[in-house]
Amino acid sequence: MSKRKTRSVIRLTASYVVLVILAICSIYPALWIIMGAFRPGTALYSKTLIPKSLTLDHFRELFNSRxxxxxxxxxxxxxxxxxxxxxxxxxxxxxxxxxxxxxxxxxxxxxxxxxxxxxxxxxxxxxxxxxxxxxxxxxxxxxxxxxxxxxxxxxxxxxxxxxxxxxxxxxxxxxxxxxxxxxxxxxxxxxxxxxxxxxxxxxxxxxxxxxxxxxxxxxxxxxxxxxxxxxxxxxxxxxxxxxxxxxxxxxxxxxxxxxxxxxxxxxxxxxxxxxxxxxxx
Structure with a gap:
């Protein structure tokens, strides 16, 4: 493999790695908020991204609270x-x-x-x-x-x-x-x-x-x-x-x-x- 082709492969691989990292940094916080909306309790912190049980109580409270x-x-x-x-x-x-x-x-x-x-x-x-x-x-x-x-x-x-x-x-x-x-x-x-x-x-x-x-x-x-x-x-x-x-x-x-x-x-x-x-x- 020529040096030019090797550099092209390295550059392309590095570009994909950077894009994947940026995608994770962008999607993960939004996904955490979405999962937090369905998580029971009041704390947003959790040991797992996906909660063990899902609830719609928070959405009901938004529309029923005085x-x-x-x-x-x-x-x-x-x-x-x-x-x-x-x-x-x-x-x-x-x-x-x-x-x-x-x-x-x-x-x-x-x-x-x-x-x-x-x-x-x-x-x-x-x-x-x-x-x-x-x-x-x-x-x-x-x-x-x-x-x-x-x-x-x-x-x-x-x-x-x-x-x-x-x-x-x-x-x-x-x-x-x-x-x-x-x-x-x-x-x-x-x-x-x-x-x-x-x-x-x-x-x-x-x-x-x-x-x-x-x-x-x-x-x-x-x-x-x-x-x-x-x-x-x-x-x-x-x-x-x-x-x-x-x-x-x-x-x-x-x-x-x-x-x-x-x-x-x-x-x-x-x-x-x-x-x-x-x-x-």
């Missing part, structure tokens, strides 16, 4: 995530379409500002946002969460969606304008039908963000019946002296199921939207 308002938290999070997704995607699409198709003074500066602002973490502006919402009397409301989540969407996703719109031939716009179509009609009847991959990508990202956000929701929401899932689950563990981890695991499984299903069903469109949006800047 202290843990899990169904209410679930609906609150679903409402905030859906409306944030709709408004955030709309703002992102309009912003990216304007920056991609129109040429106006300050366009390059606007792109630079979006790029720079997108580099800063969102929690840096939380104090200012908190004071602003307090003056507007929007604290402890879901409207405040929806407004902030939706307004922040263009900062992180405009450049990617603009890159996707740049891949759509401008000749389609010009042909539509010759036929008398307005910019809004071109956007709704030509651009959006061709933008299904990036639309799926934006919708999933804008849905997942509010779905799992804890820091901002904990800062704004004060009433227990208005909490989202992240805030409620944090309180679920902290108020029980960090002992009821199997109940926490059951809630984590229920939270992860819809997101996992969405990613599995839309995986192809998600990848197409990401790769196409990154091909042009």
């Amino acid at each position: 202290i843990i308002l899990f169904p209410q938290w679930y609906m609150n999070t679903l409402k905030v995530a859906i409306f944030s997704m709709l408004l955030g995607v709309l703002l992102t699409l309009l912003t990216s379409y304007a920056l991609s198709r129109f040429r106006f003074r300050g366009r390059q500066n606007a792109l630079s500002v979006l790029l720079v602002l997108g580099m800063f973490p969102g929690f840096m502006s939380m104090i200012a946002i908190f004071l602003l919402l307090k003056e507007m009397q929007l604290l402890d409301t879901h409207v405040a969460l929806i407004m902030v989540y939706a307004a922040g969407a263009p900062l992180g996703m405009t450049l990617i969606s603009k890159g996707f719109f740049d891949t759509i031939p401008r000749s389609l716009d010009e042909a539509a304008r010759i036929d008398g179509a307005s910019n809004f009609k071109i956007f709704t009847h030509i651009i959006l039908p061709l933008a299904r991959p990036i639309l799926t990508y934006l919708a999933l990202l804008q849905f997942v963000g509010p779905w799992g956000d804890f820091i901002f929701a904990r800062l704004i929401l004060r009433s227990k019946d208005k909490w989202t899932l992240a805030v409620g689950m944090w309180d679920m563990v902290s108020s029980n002296q960090n002992s009821n981890f199997t109940l926490f695991a059951a809630a984590a499984v229920l939270i992860a199921v819809p997101i996992t299903i969405l990613f599995m069903l839309m995986q192809r469109l998600l990848v197409d939207g990401l790769t196409s949006g990154a091909s042009k800047g």
Whole structure:
């Protein structure tokens, strides 16, 4: 066997070993949480991965407990995530379409500002946002969460969606304008039908963000019946002296199921939207 072939085999073997190790590191914690959701008792620790007996008591407790308002938290999070997704995607699409198709003074500066602002973490502006919402009397409301989540969407996703719109031939716009179509009609009847991959990508990202956000929701929401899932689950563990981890695991499984299903069903469109949006800047 030649040296080149030996190096190729070693490199390929090392790649598979690294991939197997990464897969184990990714799957094992998730599998432990899933098994913990069906494990009797309150302790998440166990000598074996698979419990000797399985139970659904933790799932029943989530929906029957008067202290843990899990169904209410679930609906609150679903409402905030859906409306944030709709408004955030709309703002992102309009912003990216304007920056991609129109040429106006300050366009390059606007792109630079979006790029720079997108580099800063969102929690840096939380104090200012908190004071602003307090003056507007929007604290402890879901409207405040929806407004902030939706307004922040263009900062992180405009450049990617603009890159996707740049891949759509401008000749389609010009042909539509010759036929008398307005910019809004071109956007709704030509651009959006061709933008299904990036639309799926934006919708999933804008849905997942509010779905799992804890820091901002904990800062704004004060009433227990208005909490989202992240805030409620944090309180679920902290108020029980960090002992009821199997109940926490059951809630984590229920939270992860819809997101996992969405990613599995839309995986192809998600990848197409990401790769196409990154091909042009």
